[in-house]
Amino acid sequence: MSLLLTRRRAAAAVLTAALLVPLAACGNDDSGTAKDKDKDKGTAGDSGTASGAPQADLTVLAASSLTDVFKEAGAAYEKANPGTKVTFSFAGSQELAAQVKQGAPADALVTADTKTMDGLSGDTGKPTVxxxxxxxxxxxxxxxxxxxxxxDLADPKLKVVLAAPEVPVGRYSQQILDAQKIEVKPVSQEPNVRAVLSKVELGEADAGLVYKTDAATATDKVDAIEIPDAENAIASYPAATLKASKHGEAAAAFVAWLSTPEAQKILQGAGFQQP
Structure with a gap:
């Protein structure tokens, strides 16, 4: 009787131990999963995408001259990062700067000149051209x-339109005209390069100074007269994250992507020059 009781107790002990092993394993899995989630979470509630970039809905403030190419670039980025959405807000760089200073909710900024970006150093991360x-x-x-x-733009009979001097393309335009000692009296000064292009497209102006890439978007409506390098100006496009962004890591990932071969192929395909 004593021997039978001993055997029953031993069997019960073995059964209990067998049941405890999978429970312990489950406990270890939960711990590992929590660590993995913390690692992948990123900042401000971003979650990781298949490519490793944090997932988020991003708002990017971008210069008007990037309108067409950034629509293509944004679509490519979203395809490579499922679950991420990039929304662009296009305007003249000076307008974008005003929006940033007023606290407009956005995650990244791309301007058409370094001067405007430098003026926002307290609001942005380190910019990259x-x-x-x-x-x-x-x-x-x-x-x-x-x-x-x-x-020829100095001909008083010619209706010339320029961008306003506070707009990057307007500043570049005045810079090259001053360098050649050419005085132009524009019939209007526009808030961004697309407005200048539109005036020429509609026949409201005979000529205007625009970026090469903007003229390339309207080859069926305008002709582009090349300006020699020695008389021209180079516009640089810096990109930076905004410190007020609620998706810091996701914004940084997008800005970094703009310098990758994939993004550069899209930009240069639209006529932009390499940084």
Missing amino acids: IAKNRLVIATGEGNPEKVENLK
Whole structure:
């Protein structure tokens, strides 16, 4: 009887031990999962995507001259990072700077000049130049007024439109005109480069100074007259995260991606020059 009781107790002990082993294993799995979640979580509630970049809905403030190419770039980035959405807000760089200073909710900023970006150093991370550009003279299709060079823009009979001097392209325009001692009296000064291009497209102006990449988006409506390098200006496009972003890591991942071969191929395919 005593022997039988002993055997029953031994069997019960073995059964209990067998049941405890998987429970202990489950406890270890829960601990590891929690650590993995903390590792992948990122900042401000971002979660990781298949490519490793934090997942988030991003708002990017970008210069008007990036309108077409960034739509393509944004689609490529979203495809490579499922679950991430990139929304762009396009305007003149000076308007974007005002939005940042007013606390507009956004995650990253790309301007058409370093001066505007430098003026926001307290609001941004360290900027990186992602592309460069040059100016051309945009005329109506077929160049009906036979504009050949910058000097022709001084003709008082010619209706010339420029961007306002506080706009990067307006500042670049004035810079190259001053360097050649050419005085131009524009019929209007526009808030961004797309507005200048539109005036020429609609026939409201005979000519205007725009970025080469903008003229390339309207080849069926305007002609682009090249400006020699010695008389031209180089526009640099810096990109930076915004310190007020609620998706810091995701914003940084997007800004970093703009310098990758994939993004550079898209930018240079649109006519932008390498940084």
